[in-house]
Amino acid sequence: MKKDNRITGLIALAVVTILAFVIIFATKEVTKDGNDGATTTTTENTTPAIEYDLEDIDVAGAEGIQAAAKLSDKAGEFVGYVVTASQAGYGGDIIMDVYFDTDATTITSVVVKEHKETANLGSKIEEPEFLNQFNGITAPVYFEGMELPEESETEDPVEASNPTDSTVLVDGIYKVEADAVDDKGYLYMLTMVVENGAITSVVWDSMNQAGEYKSYLSSVGKYVMVEGNPTWKEQADALAANVIENQSTEGIVLNDQGKSDSVAGVSITVSNFVDLVEKGLVLASNGATTETAGAVTESPAATKVDAVTYATISSKGMINGINNAYNFIKGYASGK
Amino acid sequence: MKIKYPIEAFALAMILxxxxxxxxxxxxxxxxxxxxxxxxxxxxxxxxxxxxxRISVFISVMSVGYAVFQIVFIKIVPMEMNTTIMLLQLMIGLLIVKHLLTKDAEENVNVMLYESAIAFACFIVIGMIREFCAIGSIFGFKIADLSFMTENFQSIMIGFLFAGAALALVNAIIKKRVYSLNSLLVIVPVVLAFRPFELNDVGDIINFVIGIFIPIFIIVSIRYKLIFSSLGNAFKKLPIELISIGIVYMILTAF
Structure with a gap:
């Protein structure tokens, strides 16, 4: 009886095991096409039909950039750029070609060359419905809920704002304001103009609640600090000249009281000036013009796009790759 | 009275x-x-x-579990799938097998199905809430776009919090409590798959070990303290430990 029970148990176990193998094998066969770990090349979205002449651009040291080239048509006319970027997706790296117009900002098309995303989900990044939304828009791009694209590799705005050999300022007019009025009721603001990658103008001012500017009040004698000393506007202009000369705030060394002895004739508190200049430099390095400092929820320079539903990581990989390509080609175009 | 539904499997599934x-x-x-x-x-x-x-139950549940998860998640209703997710799905199967083979496992399938149904309902509810809070939609249909909505509602740390709360709700409805389950069987696989932080400039192995050791060490320490806390029966053991690890994840993710 006991032996029969054991034999029955062994037979039952054998049957269950065989069935299990059959089920697993059948599952493998059924899901083979959908779960292929090999890279897939795009079939729906192809490279643009026009053939271009390519002039390679050096990408050595550029993280996430595999190749880049200047595009010329058959007549030899410069028509834009193409950057091959690689970015981590959900299943592996996504490799894409991002085509830019001659301004190195407008995206003409995006082509997914390789990816390992989940079939029928993340793989939708190669479908025209997703890719066509990039045609003709300006970079950088983002989708809802995503952090705004930042070009600087460091998250510290102070560190990012001090121009180094690798920081490129984008031409434009940048306006920044303090987050709040000071204890005397003045709201400080700064306008910085960048031309050909260099700061050419800095205007620092502040406005009270009556709408009167300190520069005006000091000029007409209604805002006097110390008799005989330069007016507030003259001191603000001196600070601005120092920034233009040094192309940074390095020439202004702050003490514990927020003042500086670095600039001749300047005795006013300059900490908020330095703060606004550095915020302006951050905006200039991102190309985000006419934006106020402080909490920024939307950058006018960034274009909002739609992500693939339920494939956030794949979509984010694409967006990051496109923005990385944009940063690279913008840096190249500004520096050439 | 003891719980008769596979609470650990539901817990892991609710988190993920x-x-x-x-x-x-x-x-x-x-x-x-x-x-x-x-x-x-x-x-x-x-x-x-x-x-x-036991071997027969193990083989049958694991093989069929692997098959159905693969077929459903890849072919029928495609969702994000990779090796990590597959292993975690196998872990769910393992927890179901563990539940079925314990000596307290329910002989009456009706009780087990009733409690499982309550857990299933709570599972759907938290899925609905998280989806709405994250992207303002329910079952893929956009409902609203409010200022508080953020993708972080779909993160693992929120998964822990909602799973703990949902299981507490289930236990309250069925008027039972958890007695002797080891929450580490649920927490450790998730920590292995989704570490709360990464360390830069250290080796991959050190990064991996520290990223796993610290959360597990913290939750083991917390478990001893939770023994002495006065909680409702519904929250005792697994639910409150999941909520605790969710808070730990929140803190560690900040780094």
Missing amino acids: FSKNMKEALITGILIVFLTTLGWVVKDCLGHIKLGLL
Whole structure:
């Protein structure tokens, strides 16, 4: 009886095991096409039909950039750029070609060359419905809920704002304001103009609640600090000249009281000036013009796009790759 | 009274697959299906030797579990799938097998199914809430776009919090409490798959070890303190430990 029970148990176990193998094998066969770990090349979205002449651009040291080239048509006319970027997706790296117009900002098309995303989900990044939304828009791009694209590799705005050999300022007019009025009721603001990658103008001012500017009040004698000393506007202009000369705030060394002895004739508190200049430099390095400092929820320079539903990581990989390509080609175009 | 539904399997599933209502619905169905299948195999082979019975239940539930998760998640209702997710789905199957083979496992399938149904309902509800709070939609249909909505509602740390709360709700409805389950069986696989932080400029192995050791060490320490806390019966053991690890994840993720 006991032996029969054991034999029955062994037979039952054998049957269950065989069935299990059959089920697993059948599952493998059924899901083979959908779960292929090999890279897939795009079939729906192809490279643009026009053939271009390519002039390679050096990408050595550029993280996430595999190749880049200047595009010329058959007549030899410069028509834009193409950057091959690689970015981590959900299943592996996504490799894409991002085509830019001659301004190195407008995206003409995006082509997914390789990816390992989940079939029928993340793989939708190669479908025209997703890719066509990039045609003709300006970079950088983002989708809802995503952090705004930042070009600087460091998250510290102070560190990012001090121009180094690798920081490129984008031409434009940048306006920044303090987050709040000071204890005397003045709201400080700064306008910085960048031309050909260099700061050419800095205007620092502040406005009270009556709408009167300190520069005006000091000029007409209604805002006097110390008799005989330069007016507030003259001191603000001196600070601005120092920034233009040094192309940074390095020439202004702050003490514990927020003042500086670095600039001749300047005795006013300059900490908020330095703060606004550095915020302006951050905006200039991102190309985000006419934006106020402080909490920024939307950058006018960034274009909002739609992500693939339920494939956030794949979509984010694409967006990051496109923005990385944009940063690279913008840096190249500004520096050439 | 003791819990008769596979609470650990539901806990792991709620943490991982309640990001949206569709995922929650499908995973809940598969858990109930696998639990019932395992119970049927166990009942049919109940007369054989215990060791052989256990192996048979293990093989049948794990193989069918692998098959259904793969087919459903890849072919029928495509969702994000990779090796990590597959291993975690196998872990869910393992927890179902563990539940079925404990000596306290319910002989009456009706009780087990009733409690599983309550857990399933709560699973769907938290999936709905998380999806709405994250992207303002329910089952993929956009409902609203409010200022508080953020993708972080679909993160693992929120998964822990919602899973703990949902299980507490289930236990309160069925008026039972957890007695002797080891929450580490649920927490450790998630920590292995989704570490709360990464260390830069250290080796991959050191990064991996530290990223796993610290959260587990913290939750083990917290468990001893929780023994002495006065909580409602519904929250005791697994639910409150999941909520605690969720808070730990929140803190560690900040780094």
